[in-house]
Amino acid sequence: MALLEVDRxxxxxPTEAGLLHAVGGVSxxxxxxxxxxxxxxxxxxxxxxxxxxxxxxxxxxxxKAATLRFDGIDLMAAGERQKEDLRGDRxxxxxxxxxxxxxxxxxxxxxxxxxxxxHRTVSAKAARERAxxxxxxxxxxxxxxxxxxxxxxxxxxxxxxVMIAMGLMCEPDLIIADEPTTALDVTIQAQILxxxxxxxxxxxxxxxxxxxxxxxxxRVATKVAxxxxxxxxxxxxxxxxxxxxxxxxxxxxxxxxxxxxxxRPGEPLGxxxxxxxxxxxxxxxxxxxxxxxxxxxxxxxxxxxxxxxxNHRMACILETVGSPQ
Amino acid sequence: MLLYILRRFGVALSVALTVSIVAFLLLHxxxxxALAIAGPEASPAQVEQVRIQYGLDKPLAVxxxxxLAGALHFDFGRSFYFRETxxxxxxERMPVTMTLGAIALGLALLVAIPLGVVAAVNRGGxxxxxxxxxxxxxxxxxxxxxxxxxxxxxxxxxxxxxxSGNATWAHFVMPAIALGWYAVPAVMRLTRNGMLDVLASxxxxxxxxxGLRWPTVLFKHALRNAVVPVxxxxxxxxxxxxxxxxxxxxxxxxxxxxHLAWEAIGRKDFPVVQAIVLLLASIYIGLxxxxxxxxxxxxxxxxxx
Numbered sequence: 346m347a348l349l350e351v352d353r354x355x356x357x358x359p360t361e362a363g364l365l366h367a368v369g370g371v372s373x374x375x376x377x378x379x380x381x382x383x384x385x386x387x388x389x390x391x392x393x394x395x396x397x398x399x400x401x402x403x404x405x406x407x408x409k410a411a412t413l414r415f416d417g418i419d420l421m422a423a424g425e426r427q428k429e430d431l432r433g434d435r436x437x438x439x440x441x442x443x444x445x446x447x448x449x450x451x452x453x454x455x456x457x458x459x460x461x462x463x464h465r466t467v468s469a470k471a472a473r474e475r476a477x478x479x480x481x482x483x484x485x486x487x488x489x490x491x492x493x494x495x496x497x498x499x500x501x502x503x504x505x506x507v508m509i510a511m512g513l514m515c516e517p518d519l520i521i522a523d524e525p526t527t528a529l530d531v532t533i534q535a536q537i538l539x540x541x542x543x544x545x546x547x548x549x550x551x552x553x554x555x556x557x558x559x560x561x562x563x564r565v566a567t568k569v570a571x572x573x574x575x576x577x578x579x580x581x582x583x584x585x586x587x588x589x590x591x592x593x594x595x596x597x598x599x600x601x602x603x604x605x606x607x608x609r610p611g612e613p614l615g616x617x618x619x620x621x622x623x624x625x626x627x628x629x630x631x632x633x634x635x636x637x638x639x640x641x642x643x644x645x646x647x648x649x650x651x652x653x654x655x656n657h658r659m660a661c662i663l664e665t666v667g668s669p670q
Numbered sequence: 671m672l673l674y675i676l677r678r679f680g681v682a683l684s685v686a687l688t689v690s691i692v693a694f695l696l697l698h699x700x701x702x703x704a705l706a707i708a709g710p711e712a713s714p715a716q717v718e719q720v721r722i723q724y725g726l727d728k729p730l731a732v733x734x735x736x737x738l739a740g741a742l743h744f745d746f747g748r749s750f751y752f753r754e755t756x757x758x759x760x761x762e763r764m765p766v767t768m769t770l771g772a773i774a775l776g777l778a779l780l781v782a783i784p785l786g787v788v789a790a791v792n793r794g795g796x797x798x799x800x801x802x803x804x805x806x807x808x809x810x811x812x813x814x815x816x817x818x819x820x821x822x823x824x825x826x827x828x829x830x831x832x833x834s835g836n837a838t839w840a841h842f843v844m845p846a847i848a849l850g851w852y853a854v855p856a857v858m859r860l861t862r863n864g865m866l867d868v869l870a871s872x873x874x875x876x877x878x879x880x881g882l883r884w885p886t887v888l889f890k891h892a893l894r895n896a897v898v899p900v901x902x903x904x905x906x907x908x909x910x911x912x913x914x915x916x917x918x919x920x921x922x923x924x925x926x927x928x929h930l931a932w933e934a935i936g937r938k939d940f941p942v943v944q945a946i947v948l949l950l951a952s953i954y955i956g957l958x959x960x961x962x963x964x965x966x967x968x969x970x971x972x973x974x975x
Contacts, residue, residue, distance in 0.1 A: 401875055425884075433881035440879070445872040449971055450894050460880035495970040511880070 347374040348551050349398070349519060352412035356393050356575075359405060363625045367393050367406070369575045375568075377518065380545060380552040382562040382583075384598070385572035388621055391555045392441075394572070395521045398553070399438050400428050416518065434464040437512040441524035441555075443504035447496035453507055454492030461514045479510040482544070484536060502529050509537065516548050523555045538565050559602050563587060568656070571595045574621050574632035581657035592659045593637045631661065639663055671973050674966055682959040689951040690741070694734050696947075697940045706938050707750055737944075746945035751937045756945045759930060764949070766836045766926035770918070771911045773842055774850035779904060782854045786861025787893065793866060801862070805855035813914055817848040817921035834923035845922045849914055853907040860903055864896030871895075898969050905961035909954040 356368035368390040375381050383391045396402050398413070400420065413420040415436060420428065432438075437460075440446040447456060457479070458472035467475075473492060480488035483506040496504055505525065512520055522541065526534040542565050545552045554566060562569055562583065569586045571579040571594065579592040590596045600615030619636035622628075631637070634644035643662050650660045697703065704721035705712075712720070721727050725736065740746060746756035789801040824844060825833040832841050868874060869892055877891040916928035923929075927946055934942035966972045 399879060401878055429881045429883060431881065432879055438879045440872060440876060442872050446876045448873040448877065448891050448895070450969055451891075456876075459882065463880060463882055463886075497971045497974075508876075511876075 346417060348377050348416055349373075349375040350412050350414040351398070352410060354394065354397060354408070354410040354413060356390065356397055356402065357407040357409075358403075359407070360625060366624045366628050367575050368397070369624075369628060371570075371572070371575075371577050373568075373570055373577070373580060375519070375551050375553065377551050378545070378549050379568060380542070380554060380566045381568045381570060382554045382556060382566035383570050383572055384556060384559065384562055386557055386621065389572045390575040391572050392523050395438070395523050395553060395555050398521060399432060399436060401432075401438070430464070433460045433517075434515045435517050436519040436521070437515065437517040439508050439512045439520065439522040439525045441527055443501050443508055446508060447504055449496055451495075452492060453494050453496065453499070457492070457507070457511055457514060460511060464515050475514065476510070479513050480507070482513075483507075483510045483540060484533075485510075502533055505529055506537070509541070513544060517550060519551045519553070520545070521553045521555070524557070525554070526556075526558075526561065534561075535564075541565065559598060571598070574628075575624055576632060576660060578633065578661065579657075579659040581653075581655065585653075585655055585657040589653075589657070591653055591657070591663075592633075592661050593639055593663070594633045595659075597636075671966070674973050675963065678959055678962045682955050686952055686955050689955070690738055690948055691734065693944050693947040693951070694737055697944055698730065700940075703940065706940075741945070741948060747941045749934075749939055749942050751934070751939040752942075756941045759942060760927065760945055760949065763925060763927045763930045766924055767912065767915050767919070767928055768953075770836075770842060770845055770849060770915055770924065770926060771908060773846040774911050775853065775904065775908050776850075777846055778850035778853040778857060778907065781850075782857035783861050783897070783900065785854075786858040787865055787888070789858070789862045790865030790869065790896075791888070798862075801858060805859060808851055808855040811851070813848055813852060813917050814921050816851055817844070817918060820844040820848060821922075836922075836924040836926065841922075841924070845918045845924060848921070849911050849918045852914065853904075853911065856907065857900055857903060860900050861896060864899060865892060868892045868896045894968055898965050898972075901961045901964050901968070902958075905954075905957040908957050909950075912950050912953065 351374070352372045354368060354371045355366070358365040358367050371390075371394055373381065383394060385391045393402065393406070397406075397408050398415075398420075400408070402408055410421055415431065418427070418431070423431075447453075454473060454476060457476040458469070461467055461472045461475060462469070476492060477488045480491060485491060485503060485506055491499070491503075491507075496507075499507065509522075509525060512522075520541075525541070526537050529537060538561060541552065541554075544550070552565075554561065556562060566583050569579075569581060569583055570577050571586065571592065573594050579586060579590070579595045586595065587599070590599050594617070597615065597617040601617065603614060617636055622632055622635060624632075629647075630645040631640075631648045634640040637644070641662070648660050648662060650658050652658050700706075704717050704724065704726050707724065708717045708720040725733060728736075737747075744757050746760070748755050749759055752759055785801050785804075789798040792798050821833055821844065824831045831843055832838070835841050874887060874892055877887045882891075912928070915926060916932055918924070919926045919928040920932060927950070931943065931946045933939070934946065962972075
């Protein structure tokens with residue numbers, strides 16, 4: 346049994362202009378020890394998808410799913426108390442806004458130990474020791490003295506690491522990291538990613554990494570889900586998707602990042618012209634068709650998801666797109 | 671932290687000094703004091719005698735320093751009208767007003783903060799709307815009318831509470847409600863809006879992501895941050911209450927500072943008026959300082975400023 350099963354997850358947000366179909370039927374499964382990267386540009390619904398798994402969506406958002414199951418527990422049917430018991434303990438989340446995601450009124454130590462003391466019976470001393478241990482693991486020096494500091498006394502990078510340590514306090518089975526390295530320097534990014542990968546292997550956690558950085562995906566993930574306008578357009582293992590990108594959007598994305606050794610200095614990077622379409626009201630057909638070079642009449646109709654072999658799937662009518670090079 | 675306290679204290683002290691100068695000058699701007707004290711039938715010689723007797727012939731700066739030096743020892747001279755020192759008069763009346771103000775503020779906060787939290791949590795629900803109606807009523811009803819209505823209902827008709835005076839605790843119930851009523855809407859709305867802002871913040875989402883129980887999220891993580899501006903407002907409201915107590919003390923015939931001020935102004939009893947203005951201002955400044963300290967404790971970011 347998979348640790349996480351998501352089938353046809355939709356998120357609708359009522360707006361003044363009508364119902365916004367922010368996420369329109371996302372399905373995937375995740376096993377223990379796997380890392381799934383959800384990739385897409387801003388507004389693609391990747392952050393909402395991750396919040397929906399934790400049931401932390403804004404209250405006006407409407408979440409629906411055919412199946413949303415964590416370790417056999419039906420999250421759609423679970424009560425508020427049961428979900429509170431899971432959150433922070435067995436499934437944890439690392440947020441992308443390190444400047445605002447920590448409570449300014451409490452010390453780092455208080456905020457770190459709080460989750461552990463909520464879910465486990467541990468002494469204050471033991472909780473503090475665990476906090477110090479994890480702060481050291483995420484590369485914070487003088488960890489013990491940090492416990493008494495307030496968020497405003499730490500830099501953005503330090504706060505981001507505190508957030509990561511906070512997510513790890515209860516050794517969760519699933520950790521969802523929403524752009525965990527966006528606020529960090531490139532050197533620290535690599536360090537944090539390596540750390541996440543190490544910790545994940547050490548504890549056998551499943552990791553969902555929400556990112557727009559394809560370099561990060563290649564380094565850390567085992568599976569990739571490319572998201573566009575609230576839908577998964579292409580999924581598969583990293584090898585499958587990066588080795589043979591098939592959806593025109595995925596190929597556009599890969600063209601728009603430099604590849605060391607292959608992109609020559611001064612060579613212009615690829616861009617995808619146009620914008621993400623509005624998702625208010627009824628949405629039909631492929632959302633990418635107005636930006637797609639291969640768009641045809643059939644793209645306005647229903648787009649079935651097709652298996653390309655192995656775990657490689659895509660939602661596009663193109664029979665053969667051919668290899669990108 | 672110590673630097674912050676010292677700085678706030680310095681600010682409070684300079685404000686107090688300014689107020690003392692204003693209080694002193696205001697009276698001297700209201701006309702020739704010697705003439706006012708001596709009365710309309712006094713001869714020019716008698717007026718001159720009064721002028722020398724009360725030290726009104728000295729330069730203004732000297733008079734101010736004399737007065738300030740006395741005030742620091744709680745010596746405000748003698749009342750022109752009552753046969754007592756100003757200090758004795760004030761000491762007798764002050765506890766009534768302070769008790770009234772403290773109960774009124776306590777009641778107001780006890781009603782307004784929980785109501786603001788409940789309204790924020792049930793945003794747009796019937797409780798929220800009922801609270802809004804209550805707010806509008808609170809601000810529209812004049813204090814004296816509310817006081818008289820309370821007397822009519824609870825003292826005259828139901829006979830639950832005494833009509834007037836300040837002899838027992840029961841005497842303070844209605845005046846405190848009448849006085850505190852006005853502060854409820856402002857405090858409630860500020861609490862509600864503060865809670866709405868904080869509840870939408872990222873760190874509340876973090877707290878929920880940890881699986882904390884809702885009461886912990888609400889009271890530990892949200893309320894502490896939402897209540898910071900409320901503390902400052904409460905100090906300001908207490909200042910309004912000291913002013914409003916003039917009306918309430920008159921309605922309920924309580925012998926407090928407000929009542930004394932009213933009498934003293936009517937009788938041109940300047941030393942009493944000066945002392946009351948200075949005292950009320952000092953209390954207000956003291957409370958503002960206290961509010962600064964409470965906020966520094968609530969929000970560590972303030973301590974740096």
